[in-house]
Amino acid sequence: xxxxxxxxxxxxxxxxxxxxxxxxxxxxxxxxxxxxxxxxxxxxxxxxxxxxxxxxxxxxxxxxxxxxxxxxxxxxxxxxxxxxxxxxxxxxxxxxxxxxxxxxxxxxxxxxxxxxxxxxxxxxxxxxxxxxxxxxxxxxxxxxxxxxxxxxxxxxxxxxxxxxxxxxxxxxxxxxxxxxxxxxxxxxxxxxxxxxxxxxxxxxxxxxxxxxxxxxxxxxxxxxxxxxxxxxxxxxxxxxxxxxxxxxxxxxxxxxxxxxxxxxxxxxxxxxxxxxxxxxxxxxxxxxxxxxxxxxxxxxxxxxxxxxxxxxxxxxxxxxxxxxxxxxxxxxxxxxxxxxxxxxxxxxxxxxxxxxxxxxxxxxxxxxxxxxxxxxxxxxxxx
Amino acid sequence: xxxxxxxxxxxxxxxxxxxxxxxxxxxxxxxxxxxxxxxxxxxxxxxxxxxxxxxxxxxxxxxxxxxxxxxxxxxxxxxxxxxxxxxxxxxxxxxxxxxxxxxxxxxxxxxxxxxxxxxxxxxxxxxxxxxxxxxxxxxxxxxxxxxxxxxxxxxxxxxxxxxxxxxxxxxxxxxxxxxxxxxxxxxxxxxxxxxxxxxxxxxxxxxxxxxxxxxxxxxxxxxxxxxxxxxxxxxxxxxxxxxxxxxxxxxxxxxxxxxxxxxxxxxxxxxxxxxxxxxxxxxxxxxxxxxxxxxxxxxxxxxxxxxxxxxxxxxxxxxxxxxxxxxxxxxxxxxxxxxxxxxxxxxxxxxxxxxxxxxxxxxxxxxxxxxxxxx
Amino acid sequence: xxxxxxxxxxxxxxxxxxxxxxxxxxxxxxxxxxxxxxxxxxxxxxxxxxxxxxxxxxxxxxxxxxxxxxxxxxxxxxxxxxxxxxxxxxxxxxxxxxxxxxxxxxxxxxxxx
Numbered sequence: 001x002x003x004x005x006x007x008x009x010x011x012x013x014x015x016x017x018x019x020x021x022x023x024x025x026x027x028x029x030x031x032x033x034x035x036x037x038x039x040x041x042x043x044x045x046x047x048x049x050x051x052x053x054x055x056x057x058x059x060x061x062x063x064x065x066x067x068x069x070x071x072x073x074x075x076x077x078x079x080x081x082x083x084x085x086x087x088x089x090x091x092x093x094x095x096x097x098x099x100x101x102x103x104x105x106x107x108x109x110x111x112x113x114x115x116x117x118x119x120x121x122x123x124x125x126x127x128x129x130x131x132x133x134x135x136x137x138x139x140x141x142x143x144x145x146x147x148x149x150x151x152x153x154x155x156x157x158x159x160x161x162x163x164x165x166x167x168x169x170x171x172x173x174x175x176x177x178x179x180x181x182x183x184x185x186x187x188x189x190x191x192x193x194x195x196x197x198x199x200x201x202x203x204x205x206x207x208x209x210x211x212x213x214x215x216x217x218x219x220x221x222x223x224x225x226x227x228x229x230x231x232x233x234x235x236x237x238x239x240x241x242x243x244x245x246x247x248x249x250x251x252x253x254x255x256x257x258x259x260x261x262x263x264x265x266x267x268x269x270x271x272x273x274x275x276x277x278x279x280x281x282x283x284x285x286x287x288x289x290x291x292x293x294x295x296x297x298x299x300x301x302x303x304x305x306x307x308x309x310x311x312x313x314x315x316x317x318x319x320x321x322x323x324x325x326x327x328x329x330x331x332x333x334x335x336x337x338x339x340x341x342x343x344x345x346x347x348x349x350x351x352x353x354x355x356x357x358x359x360x361x362x363x364x365x366x367x368x369x370x371x372x373x374x375x376x377x378x379x380x381x382x383x
Numbered sequence: 384x385x386x387x388x389x390x391x392x393x394x395x396x397x398x399x400x401x402x403x404x405x406x407x408x409x410x411x412x413x414x415x416x417x418x419x420x421x422x423x424x425x426x427x428x429x430x431x432x433x434x435x436x437x438x439x440x441x442x443x444x445x446x447x448x449x450x451x452x453x454x455x456x457x458x459x460x461x462x463x464x465x466x467x468x469x470x471x472x473x474x475x476x477x478x479x480x481x482x483x484x485x486x487x488x489x490x491x492x493x494x495x496x497x498x499x500x501x502x503x504x505x506x507x508x509x510x511x512x513x514x515x516x517x518x519x520x521x522x523x524x525x526x527x528x529x530x531x532x533x534x535x536x537x538x539x540x541x542x543x544x545x546x547x548x549x550x551x552x553x554x555x556x557x558x559x560x561x562x563x564x565x566x567x568x569x570x571x572x573x574x575x576x577x578x579x580x581x582x583x584x585x586x587x588x589x590x591x592x593x594x595x596x597x598x599x600x601x602x603x604x605x606x607x608x609x610x611x612x613x614x615x616x617x618x619x620x621x622x623x624x625x626x627x628x629x630x631x632x633x634x635x636x637x638x639x640x641x642x643x644x645x646x647x648x649x650x651x652x653x654x655x656x657x658x659x660x661x662x663x664x665x666x667x668x669x670x671x672x673x674x675x676x677x678x679x680x681x682x683x684x685x686x687x688x689x690x691x692x693x694x695x696x697x698x699x700x701x702x703x704x705x706x707x708x709x710x711x712x713x714x715x716x717x718x719x720x721x722x723x724x725x726x727x728x729x730x731x732x733x734x735x736x737x738x739x740x741x742x743x744x745x746x747x748x749x750x751x752x753x754x755x756x757x758x
Numbered sequence: 759x760x761x762x763x764x765x766x767x768x769x770x771x772x773x774x775x776x777x778x779x780x781x782x783x784x785x786x787x788x789x790x791x792x793x794x795x796x797x798x799x800x801x802x803x804x805x806x807x808x809x810x811x812x813x814x815x816x817x818x819x820x821x822x823x824x825x826x827x828x829x830x831x832x833x834x835x836x837x838x839x840x841x842x843x844x845x846x847x848x849x850x851x852x853x854x855x856x857x858x859x860x861x862x863x864x865x866x867x868x869x870x871x
Binding site for chain 1: 430431558561563564565595596597598600604605606607609610611612614615617619621622626643646648649653655658663664665686687688691703704720
């Protein structure tokens with residue numbers, strides 16, 4: 001049911017507790033909206049390249065020509081793309097679904113060179129600041145942004161983090177998932193250094209790369225969106241192992257990494273597997289602790305996609321064994337077609353983990369989130 | 384038998400030629416004079432230099448000469464002497480029957496003619512030395528190695544050996560150019576099914592024409608590689624399910640011989656959850672993905688697998704996703720990772736131990752094991 | 759709840775019955791009614807698209823074809839499909855949607871809730 005609401009002239013004086021933090025939600029620019037924020041030297045280049053260009057999709061989600069991999073009810077009436085209208089997002093995610101704070105993760109793609117990747121990141125950050133996090137669009141104070149960082153250009157990414165750190169509405173650093181090599185390589189250290197110095201977690205979101213970063217598996221390309229998307233978790237599993245075995249958390253003891261949309265049930269057997277090899281060959285890596293300890297202290301996974309077996313008890317036990325209350329952050333992935341509703345997610349979590357996963361962990365990971373926000377009359381409370 | 388009197392089938396014993404010269408004795412020209420990599424290479428080898436379990440080197444001393452090096456007299460390669468291997472497995476380690484897997488790098492050579500010729504040498508060696516002669520021949524079962532880069536040649540090799548009574552399995556490399564669901568591989572599955580033999584997929588030795596071992600390139604440490612690479616089966620399996628391989632070949636049985644069965648549980652949960660809408664794209668695989676596991680998918684249970692020997696919930700975990708019916712103990716003799724039934728989780732039920740130690744392998748490979756009175 | 763003229767073949771109308779509303783569908787002159795609620799995560803089912811199911815057809819390029827066009831509703835969120843006539847699916851029959859009996863009386867479409 002649609003909730004009709006007028007934007008109040010003033011924010012309510014009444015405060016309400018944050019009970020749901022959504023750590024994966026995707027704003028997109030309206031047509032042409034990003035261009036003015038691009039560094040001048042790239043504007044015409046990017047425009048020229050996109051002239052006459054069509055959809056670049058590989059691995060299409062179901063009914064793609066009609067859904068574009070989105071919730072089909074999330075397209076605004078002005079003809080722009082899903083996620084481009086702050087008011088519609090506010091209505092569907094905050095008022096109707098009951099998420100209290102939204103960590104926006106824009107996925108505006110990249111370029112062909114390091115400089116181009118960095119230019120898109122710069123533009124995306126300035127665009128968020130002007131079009132989403134400003135007092136007009138964020139009048140309700142429920143949106144938080146991501147400092148998008150181009151890992152292709154670690155030094156520039158570190159400067160970009162410094163530039164935006166301290167912005168009261170920027171809550172994390174956001175990087176793509178597909179770049180080679182894996183995150184343990186020391187070339188990325190400037191990014192981890194800048195993030196930890198500023199108390200910002202680094203979130204890693206999957207997208208699509210090019211060629212063998214599409215990604216491609218060690219045995220070649222998957223055939224369908226089904227096998228590709230399910231096996232995407234293998235990429236994250238490798239990033240976890242790289243971060244742990246290559247000593248990133250010993251180099252940066254305050255680093256917090258959030259894996260977004262990579263699923264998470266695989267983390268349980270992965271921790272066993274890492275601990276098993278560590279028990280046999282540990283000294284080779286010079287780690288100070290056993291691998292699963294690093295995971296529980298440094299790595300977070302978002303809940304969407306929440307995958308479950310037929311027998312829900314198996315899922316519950318798996319959550320208990322992995323101590324999921326030390327690992328998970330709720331996420332919806334709105335407006336993507338794999339959207340998870342917060343009430344639906346909460347009801348599948350063991351009661352004693354529910355509050356930690358739905359919001360308490362997020363309040364700890366994202367350092368600048370408030371515990372209370374101005375109340376919104378008529379808002380659904382999911383928890 | 385294990386200490387409690389249960390039979391033990393070791394579903395993963397690695398066999399080798401004693402030396403390169405030994406292998407060349409099984410090759411004809413022009414292949415005998417070709418250049419190809421040794422099974423053991425320095426790239427991402429264990430940094431402590433210990434590739435194989437202590438005591439597995441053969442007593443036989445062989446002469447070999449590396450390029451530009453003086454002639455060396457060295458012990459034969461671990462896993463190359465049927466008498467020593469048989470003595471260690473059957474008389475010291477309590478194994479009743481061992482399934483042998485010849486270890487090579489021929490499946491990832493660029494020249495597929497050369498690869499097929501080398502595999503033929505391996506297969507002749509396996510049958511002559513291990514299955515048809517020697518003290519322990521009746522307790523060895525063999526895996527015929529075939530080349531996925533030469534489908535016609537692979538089918539011919541399967542047909543050459545399929546009627547040998549001690550050949551129980553076809554062996555393929557884990558590392559491929561394409562995932563095993565792609566239609567290019569179908570003649571292989573057809574030949575295996577017609578031969579009535581399961582197909583084991585095992586990591587090939589060394590490096591060759593493979594993609595990097597992770598989706599993000601090479602690893603930086605040996606530990607990372609050793610723990611990660613066995614999970615490669617996930618891509619093959621997801622792709623085989625979505626491509627309808629098990630629908631087209633209902634008799635096909637695949638053994639993921641490097642273990643990592645624990646990953647099956649989360650990945651099949653995910654594939655099922657994501658399956659329903661995607662099935663509209665793959666009508667050739669109309670069932671929910673987990674329905675294709677039973678009687679098709681098997682695993683060797685290796686040293687890195689499971690929640691650990693002391694995990695109290697290990698029995699519950701093994702039950703999930705049918706792992707208790709698909710896992711088979713395999714020691715990986717003589718690899719450095721070699722493990723024994725003593726390392727298996729203590730919380731497994733007696734029935735689970737029976738299945739993993741021998742019942743599932745006996746059924747899959749058609750191995751007659753005298754059932755102890757107590758079982 | 760509606761007149762026959764209001765819902766042309768291939769069209770539907772959501773009428774205010776129950777908590778979520780009920781979608782009345784005209785598939786080639788046959789009328790079906792379903793709850794506007796997806797049992798999976800609660801999505802607004804009737805905002806989704808109707809189409810058929812994919813079947814194997816070795817005779818056509820690509821090896822697949824659409825069968826029974828228009829007879830299934832697909833949720834706008836996760837694209838789970840349900841047969842309009844029965845509310846069920848081939849893949850997981852226990853996940854079904856609620857359907858309502860529909861009859862046409864003269865020019866009226868009558869839904870029994």
